[in-house]
Amino acid sequence: MAAFAPRFADPETERAFLSEERAQRGRAIRALIVIAVATLGSYILINPMHFPRAGVTAYAAAAAVLGAMMIGFFLLTQTRLYQERPAIDLPVFVLLALGMGWLSQVLADLAPFTGFPPHVMVMVQLGILVVFASVGFAGTFRLFLVWATVLLGLAIIWMMTRPGVPDISRVYTLTNFSTFWIFALYFNWDVERRAREVFTANLALAAEKAKTEELLYNVLPQEVAARLKAGDAVADAFTDVAVVFVDLVGFSRLAKRLSPGHLVQLLNAYFSAGDRCCDRHGLEKVKTIGDAYLAVAGGMASRDADARAAVGFARDLIGELKALSEERGIALQARVGLHVGPAVGGVIGTNRLAYDYWGDTMNIAARLQSVAPPNGIAVSEAAWLQVGSMIACEPQILVLKGVGETEVYLATLESSA
Structure with missing residues (x-):
């Protein structure tokens, strides 16, 4: 696990890396949140033209709750708590998974109007969530692996117990979702790996700069x-x-x-x-x-x-x-x-x-x-x-x-x- 998800041996260095990485990744997370909230809002405006009133109300309620969670995450990424407490990613995405699960169930109930099979609609929404989480878990690949694995397990259980779904459809739907899952894991791992390499290089560069400045200060007054x-x-x-x-x-x-x-x-x-x-x-x-x-x-x-x-x-x-x-x-x-x-x-x-x-x-x-x-x-x-x-x-x-x-x-x- 250590080789697959490396960490800095020095706790202070690890904390410094996480703080810097989360501060920088926060900008990308906030940009994705803006896109997600705007998308939810657009669907709320469009749905009355295609769905019955009950479906529109149900979707608006679920989307409003999920959007509020997203906005809360947006604000959280700008705090010192977010930068200094990486473990907060896990409860945040547990809540987002519950919100997305509610929205997915609403969309599954609207399958007669959308034309998408309910299980396909649910897996598409969970795939979107996994891709977003691959960016949102900033410097915390281990937590992302735990969260994503639990989500995959729950998705498999839900899919295998879903009545009326042909076996071939179960297999292909789970295969497609697993592909999203693997890509998201690899993306999160590779981004963190590269970030750690850059951070290590910057540490070495800062050390060399300090040596150069020390030498300069030995030669010249500060x-x-x-x-x-x-x-x-x-x-x-x-x-x-x-x-x-x-x-x-x-x-x-x-x-x-x-x-x-x-x-x-x-x-x-x-x-x-x-x-x-x-x-x-x-x-x-x-x-x-x-x-x-x-x-x-x-x-x-x-x-x-x-x-x-x-x-x-x-x-x-x-x-x-x-x-x-x-x-x-x-x-x-x-x-x-x-x-x-x-x-x-x-x-x-x-x-x-x-x-x-x-x-x-x-x-x-x-x-x-x-x-x-x-x-x-x-x-x-x-x-x-x-x-x-x-x-x-x-x-x-x-x-x-x-x-x-x-x-x-x-x-x-x-x-x-």
């Missing part, structure tokens, strides 16, 4: 990623960004001594330490350039951080480099440059997207790094005005390449630990 997905150009101006530029001392000589694999491992440990320090102090990693690590405070993803957080980041990173040196037996030292000023941030290009920053503030931070002492920091005057109480040093006038004479504050940093 706000930026949302703007890119919306097709917007991403360009922002910042008036007061603290830029931290970190570079390893003597990296070129170190690269000549180490094997490529060992060198990559060392760089990975260094950059991972930088990432941890960024997270700890609320800074935003911008990128790595060779052995240099660039981060900002007060940018797109670090609006709450400032130059003081940048100094804390630099101090902790140097502390982690000291620990890494002791662990690996390789002397690692860094120089840090810190400057505060305006910058432009944004995303350009179409491949390997990243939120980058541009402007003189970035260049001056890089130049400051070049004059910082090993395991120390060079701070511009603009940055010093924000962080002066955190580091002890005296101003010096130094010549920075491409900048000229600049007042710089130099200090050796120790780990905050």
Whole structure:
């Protein structure tokens, strides 16, 4: 039974599928109900031209009750109860079967006027009901199988006990009804099977989309990623960004001594330490350039951080480099440059997207790094005005390449630990 009528192993997934399938199938069910009610109404209007008054009254009463049931089902399909309680299909179609049975009996009594044998008229009406039920049992093939099997059994009993019907007529009528029954079962089963396949594919697609978005959010700030997905150009101006530029001392000589694999491992440990320090102090990693690590405070993803957080980041990173040196037996030292000023941030290009920053503030931070002492920091005057109480040093006038004479504050940093 499980292979013939599969279900999702996870109950939550099964509930999600049924809710979605019943919400979507509800539109088709309501369309069929409109057609059915309109058909019943048309017969009520036409019958007085062909049937006696008693027959017209009997049909109108039965059709009115069945139509009211249909309208009730129409309204039910728009409720959360219908979507969340699939078992409700069974009592609904039991009632519809009783209503259709009443209407079928009325039509059987009118056989002298319609020219159709009573048993044929009954089976035609039940066949119509089974076809409608194949759409109406939404995502509940097992319930449909139970309902349809009971209906078939009752039809067989009724047909075999009907007096005055030739055996050949019984056989052919039941054969035709059974054909409707089998087609309806197959249609309901196949629709549900395909719906489950589509739902499974959509789950897989949603999972892949989530992975893609997670990767995108790891590369770009969430706000930026949302703007890119919306097709917007991403360009922002910042008036007061603290830029931290970190570079390893003597990296070129170190690269000549180490094997490529060992060198990559060392760089990975260094950059991972930088990432941890960024997270700890609320800074935003911008990128790595060779052995240099660039981060900002007060940018797109670090609006709450400032130059003081940048100094804390630099101090902790140097502390982690000291620990890494002791662990690996390789002397690692860094120089840090810190400057505060305006910058432009944004995303350009179409491949390997990243939120980058541009402007003189970035260049001056890089130049400051070049004059910082090993395991120390060079701070511009603009940055010093924000962080002066955190580091002890005296101003010096130094010549920075491409900048000229600049007042710089130099200090050796120790780990905050």
